[in-house]
Amino acid sequence: MLDIKFIRENKELITEGARKKHLKFDVEPLIKADDSRKKLLASIEEKRAEQNLVSSRLPQIADQEAKNVLFAEMKKLKEELQKEEEDLKGIMKEWQTLMLAVPNIPDISVPEGDNDESNKEVKVWGEIPKFDFPIKDHIEIMERLDLVDLDAGTKVAGFRGYFLKNEAAELEFAIWQLAVDLFREKHPEYSFMVVPSLVKRESLLGTGYLPQGEDEIYKTQDADYLAGTAEVATMSYYTDKILRKEDLPKKMLAFSPCFRREAGSYSKDTKGIMRVHEFYKFEQVILCEASHEESVKYHEELLLNSEGILQAMGIPYHVVANCGGDLGLGQVKKYDIEAWVPSQGKYRETHSCSYFHDFQARRLNIRYKDTEGKMRFVHSLNNTAIATPRVLIQLIENNQQADGSVKIPEGLRKYMGGKEFIGPVRSLKN
RNA sequence: GGAGACGUCGCAUAGUGGUCUAGUGCGCUCGCUUGGAAAGCGAGUAAGGUGAAAGCCUUCGCGAGUUCAAAUCUCGCCGUCUCCGCCA
Numbered sequence: 001m002l003d004i005k006f007i008r009e010n011k012e013l014i015t016e017g018a019r020k021k022h023l024k025f026d027v028e029p030l031i032k033a034d035d036s037r038k039k040l041l042a043s044i045e046e047k048r049a050e051q052n053l054v055s056s057r058l059p060q061i062a063d064q065e066a067k068n069v070l071f072a073e074m075k076k077l078k079e080e081l082q083k084e085e086e087d088l089k090g091i092m093k094e095w096q097t098l099m100l101a102v103p104n105i106p107d108i109s110v111p112e113g114d115n116d117e118s119n120k121e122v123k124v125w126g127e128i129p130k131f132d133f134p135i136k137d138h139i140e141i142m143e144r145l146d147l148v149d150l151d152a153g154t155k156v157a158g159f160r161g162y163f164l165k166n167e168a169a170e171l172e173f174a175i176w177q178l179a180v181d182l183f184r185e186k187h188p189e190y191s192f193m194v195v196p197s198l199v200k201r202e203s204l205l206g207t208g209y210l211p212q213g214e215d216e217i218y219k220t221q222d223a224d225y226l227a228g229t230a231e232v233a234t235m236s237y238y239t240d241k242i243l244r245k246e247d248l249p250k251k252m253l254a255f256s257p258c259f260r261r262e263a264g265s266y267s268k269d270t271k272g273i274m275r276v277h278e279f280y281k282f283e284q285v286i287l288c289e290a291s292h293e294e295s296v297k298y299h300e301e302l303l304l305n306s307e308g309i310l311q312a313m314g315i316p317y318h319v320v321a322n323c324g325g326d327l328g329l330g331q332v333k334k335y336d337i338e339a340w341v342p343s344q345g346k347y348r349e350t351h352s353c354s355y356f357h358d359f360q361a362r363r364l365n366i367r368y369k370d371t372e373g374k375m376r377f378v379h380s381l382n383n384t385a386i387a388t389p390r391v392l393i394q395l396i397e398n399n400q401q402a403d404g405s406v407k408i409p410e411g412l413r414k415y416m417g418g419k420e421f422i423g424p425v426r427s428l429k430n
Numbered sequence: 431g432g433a434g435a436c437g438u439c440g441c442a443u444a445g446u447g448g449u450c451u452a453g454u455g456c457g458c459u460c461g462c463u464u465g466g467a468a469a470g471c472g473a474g475u476a477a478g479g480u481g482a483a484a485g486c487c488u489u490c491g492c493g494a495g496u497u498c499a500a501a502u503c504u505c506g507c508c509g510u511c512u513c514c515g516c517c518a
Contacts, residue, residue, distance in 0.1 A: 041479080041480080041487085045486065046487090048486090051499080052487085052499090054498075054499090055448070055498070056499090058448070058498065058499070059449085059499090060448095067498085072498090073498085074498040075498065077498090242440085367477095375477075
């Protein structure tokens with residue numbers, strides 16, 4: 001959500017921002033609704049002032065005749081007031097709907113473009129491995145080593161279901177442990193959290209996933225939702241809070257299961273563990289002072305933290321600056337980290353790092369007092385620290401060996417009981 | 431699941447129809463005092479909207495209602511606590 005005053009004063013900026021994000025948005029209906037809102041509100045407040053004034057004088061009036069006249073007048077005033085309040089309610093509903101649809105303005109450095117093909121590579125790390133044998137994809141490698149059971153996954157959990165088994169399960173635990181250790185050692189200012197996935201609608205509205213993303217999110221019979229990221233609960237933890245300036249920035253590393261319906265992606269990545277309905281993620285969240293420079297500074301920090309985790313596992317990756325059409329409603333700028341998938345011959349997304357300025361903080365009402373004692377909304381940012389099982393694809397494929405075994409990256413071995421390889425082949429299904 | 435109690439300005443509490451523009455205590459800020467501090471004394475201490483300003487309006491969990499007038503009365507919802515039941 002943006003400030004209505006800002007919107008009124010910067011119509012061109014908003015329109016230009018929506019264009020860059022390839023969103024259909026017309027600011028005029030909102031301005032019109034706001035005009036009606038202001039006009040009606042002024043009239044209502046005037047009537048209330050009159051009502052309050054008479055009410056405060058009434059007890060001092062002794063003359064019953066005069067009192068009765070006032071009673072009648074007040075009753076009439078009240079009827080008018082009630083009608084206007086009813087009208088305002090209707091206008092406010094429309095106003096709020098329109099306000100929730102206003103996109104945040106993308107940064108000047110965001111590349112132009114409609115979809116991920118226009119994303120711009122900004123960084124490359126690691127050597128793309130060369131194989132002198134025919135490579136396999138993660139599904140084949142994992143099934144041969146009895147690391148995954150996708151048939152059982154489908155049988156038990158349905159489409160996109162999966163069971164991770166044996167060393168794959170161990171690898172997940174190892175990756176989480178690595179992330180925890182890295183943060184504990186290198187970024188001790190981050191507080192660890194385990195946060196709810198089952199959240200209320202307001203939390204998803206507040207973080208900007210609703211109302212426009214209804215199809216993407218699981219909903220329970222109690223009208224709660226299953227969040228697709230720990231960001232939702234971690235941000236909502238601070239709803240309605242007034243933080244002290246000295247406490248900023250707040251840095252969190254939050255773990256949670258994540259649930260995504262993946263509606264509208266039925267033909268994409270239907271095999272394996274690339275795109276699943278249920279996964280686990282450590283998410284970094286930062287709340288900082290309301291300055292663009294601070295946001296940019298921490299945006300880069302979040303990116304480096306995540307790169308550190310991939311580097312510790314020796315997985316080659318690049319970073320792209322997402323183009324306008326690839327940004328969410330509230331995002332100002334976003335980097336994706338994409339790690340190399342040998343069987344596909346391309347980089348695939350493992351991390352998503354974005355900042356929002358005060359877009360989320362306005363919706364969630366998270367504030368602090370600045371140096372002049374003025375209340376301000378905080379800025380918010382977030383980035384994946386590490387998400388499993390998707391990263392197992394890159395981990396396993398890049399480390400596959402000619403005999404079908406998988407070399408465990410050095411950085412993970414101490415969490416795998418010192419083991420260096422997964423293999424030899426345990427079961428040959430096909 | 432059943433019964434009861436409660437939800438007030440950062441925290442604690444007062445307030446049961448107009449004198450509440452919400453009192454008091456704690457905390458916090460500033461000042462006096464002091465060599466410095468503590469104590470003491472004094473002053474201040476919510477947010478939002480609107481306006482050039484003075485001011486005006488809103489908010490006592492949320493929503494609806496009664497009334498000329500609601501923190502206060504009625505109804506619904508949400509939340510917290512206590513007891514009982516059930517379960518680990």
